[in-house]
Amino acid sequence: MSINRKEIEELADLAKLKLSKTQASEVGVAMNDIKQMIDLMNEADVTGIEPMFHPMDAVQRLRSDQVTDQSHQRALLSLSAHADNEHYLVPKVIE
Numbered sequence: 001m002s003i004n005r006k007e008i009e010e011l012a013d014l015a016k017l018k019l020s021k022t023q024a025s026e027v028g029v030a031m032n033d034i035k036q037m038i039d040l041m042n043e044a045d046v047t048g049i050e051p052m053f054h055p056m057d058a059v060q061r062l063r064s065d066q067v068t069d070q071s072h073q074r075a076l077l078s079l080s081a082h083a084d085n086e087h088y089l090v091p092k093v094i095e
Contacts, residue, residue, distance in 0.1 A: 003031045
């Protein structure tokens, strides 16, 4: 069963696309090629084959989860003229 011109025009209308007759024909050919490829893949006998997440047996290499950056809070607060040990001090703006 192939995708016909009417179906292409309906799909283009749903997608709010304006296709010329030439473009509709090209899209129809491409979609039929894709459908044939899917039909061919569906014919493959996959009984007894386990589904897999990736075609290669790739393993994600992970680094150990440890803190590698030191806190710069004290050094940055020391640059301010108005700061206590943990916060920047600013004038009160809301009464």
